[in-house]
Every structure is written in structure tokens, then in C-alpha cells.
Amino acid sequence: MDTTNALSIDLEEWYHSELVEGRKSPFSQVEEATRPILDLLDRYQTKASFFIVGEVAEKNPRLIQLIFERGHEIGCHTFSHKLVWNLDQNLFREEMEHFHSVIEKILGKIEIKGFRAPCFSIDNRNRWALKVLLDFGYRYDASIFPLKINPLYGISGAPTRPYRISFEDVRKEDPQSPLMEFPLCPLKIGGLKIPISGGFYLRALPTFFLDWGLKRINRSQPFLVYFHPWESYEKTPRFKLPLYNRVISYYGISSALKKFEFLLSHFRFGRVDQVLALK
Ligand SMILES: [Zn+2]
Numbered sequence: 001m002d003t004t005n006a007l008s009i010d011l012e013e014w015y016h017s018e019l020v021e022g023r024k025s026p027f028s029q030v031e032e033a034t035r036p037i038l039d040l041l042d043r044y045q046t047k048a049s050f051f052i053v054g055e056v057a058e059k060n061p062r063l064i065q066l067i068f069e070r071g072h073e074i075g076c077h078t079f080s081h082k083l084v085w086n087l088d089q090n091l092f093r094e095e096m097e098h099f100h101s102v103i104e105k106i107l108g109k110i111e112i113k114g115f116r117a118p119c120f121s122i123d124n125r126n127r128w129a130l131k132v133l134l135d136f137g138y139r140y141d142a143s144i145f146p147l148k149i150n151p152l153y154g155i156s157g158a159p160t161r162p163y164r165i166s167f168e169d170v171r172k173e174d175p176q177s178p179l180m181e182f183p184l185c186p187l188k189i190g191g192l193k194i195p196i197s198g199g200f201y202l203r204a205l206p207t208f209f210l211d212w213g214l215k216r217i218n219r220s221q222p223f224l225v226y227f228h229p230w231e232s233y234e235k236t237p238r239f240k241l242p243l244y245n246r247v248i249s250y251y252g253i254s255s256a257l258k259k260f261e262f263l264l265s266h267f268r269f270g271r272v273d274q275v276l277a278l279k
Pocket of ligand 1: 012
């Protein structure tokens with residue numbers, strides 16, 4: 001239990017998930033879905049990083065204040081959860097400006113160090129996004145999913161531990177780069193790489209396997225956990241989605257909070273900026 005791992009929560013509504021896209025709704029559940037997570041974090045005296053969707057912050061300023069007051073890291077998950085692949089540089093800048101103005105209204109001027117793209121939507125096609133992050137004062141990105149198993153995202157060949165990310169090729173390390181990257185860290189067994197520490201993978205895998213696999217990763221490095229409040233909330237609306245989307249979206253929701261507590265009680269966690277030792 002010596003390694004401190006990074007814990008991140010993408011603060012968004014249930015309807016921000018790409019797989020239920022098109023069902024945008026004014027029906028907000030984010031606060032009630034997030035409170036049990038905040039209480040568990042307090043109970044285990046653990047701080048986490050919250051990558052926040054700006055439009056969620058705009059509608060739930062009290063929740064953002066609560067997260068900040070409890071000592072968690074405030075990070076950015078864009079303003080409106082548009083995939084960065086679908087934006088150009090100017091539109092991405094507008095998203096970021098909008099996000100920062102909303103957070104400033106709620107919390108005043110605070111330093112925001114970390115960014116996660118919706119659906120891990122940064123790769124070499126839109127690596128200009130890294131320069132935009134730098135212009136906004138970011139110190140790290142956490143948007144690289146270093147294997148290609150999902151039809152939507154993933155970059156095979158990218159590093160699987162924190163690295164200084166090259167602005168020329170996101171799969172390359174550049175010791176001179178001002179921006180750190182904390183990629184998702186898969187479990188490696190033989191030649192296989194299996195994502196285990198977030199989202200659907202975390203919900204679907206049995207607890208004993210997670211325990212074994214995460215300890216195995218911890219033999220050589222910290223790992224990064226990511227998940228969303230709607231993934232652990234019993235009342236998340238369920239739609240008749242195509243089978244694949246339905247399984248990925250809803251499998252394991254009812255036991256996710258228990259699994260989260262298991263992780264908190266068996267591993268040490270901290271904010272991403274602290275695990276990366278960013279001052
Ligand atoms: Zn998201």
C-alpha cells in the first residue's frame with residue numbers, strides 16, 4: 001500500500017456520455033450522484049481530482065464549491081463535453097475560455113493544472129490541443145488511452161506511465177516538454193495489455209481481479225483511476241440502447257460504489273497533481 005495512485009472523477013451529467021448522446025435533457029442528477037462519492041472520499045481521508053464540465057459547474061455552483069472546499073483538485077473536462085476531435089483550434093479555445101470564466105465566477109481565480117478530454121479525444125490528429133492547454137497555463141493532460149481496443153478512442157504505442165508529452169507526437173516522450181501526461185495504465189500480462197482502472201472496465205471486472213491486477217501495476221508504477229458519478233448512481237436513467245452500448249453504459253452500476261470503497265480501503269490514492277508532484 002506504499003504507492004500513491006491518482007484518482008480522477010469526470011464530473012458530468014448522465015447525458016454527457018457519448019453512448020447516450022442525443023438524449024440531452026435538463027434532468028440533472030449530478031449533485032445527488034456525486035455526494036456519496038465525496039462522503040466516501042472524506043471517510044477514507046482521500047483527495048481526488050475532479051475534471052469538471054463547465055456547463056455542469058454553471059448549473060451546480062454549490063457542488064463545485066463543496067468539491068473545492070473539501071480539498072479536491074479542480075480540473076477541466078471542457079465547457080460542453082464536445083469531443084476535441086470535433087473542434088478546431090479556435091472552437092477549442094472558446095470552450096476553454098468559457099470553462100475558465102464559469103469557474104472564476106464560482107471560485108475566483110484559482111490555478112487549474114489538469115485537463116481531460118471527453119472520451120480521451122486527443123491524439124496526433126489534434127495534438128494542437130496540447131499547445132492550447134499550455135496557453136491556458138495547464139501543467140498536465142490526462143487524455144491518453146494508450147491502447148486501441150475501443151472503436152472510439154485509444155492510441156496504441158503510447159507510454160503507459162506518466163511522461164513529458166511531445167508536442168510533435170503524443171506517443172513520444174520529450175524531456176524538454178513543459179506538459180506532463182498521465183495516461184491510463186493498463187495491466188500487462190505477457191504481451192497483453194488490459195485496461196482495468198476506470199469506467200466500464202472497473203465496473204465489469206470482479207473485485208478480486210482488480211485487486212490482483214492493480215497490485216501488479218503497483219509493483220512498478222502508480223496507476224490512474226477514472227470514473228463518472230453517473231456510473232455509480234442507481235437512478236441513472238436506463239435507455240433501450242443497442243446491446244453493446246447498453247452493456248458498456250450500464251453494467252455494474254449498482255455495485256460500483258462498493259467497488260470504489262474497496263479500492264479506497266485497499267490502495268492509497270491522491271490528486272493527480274500531487275501524484276505528479278506538480279507544485
Ligand atoms: Zn466525459
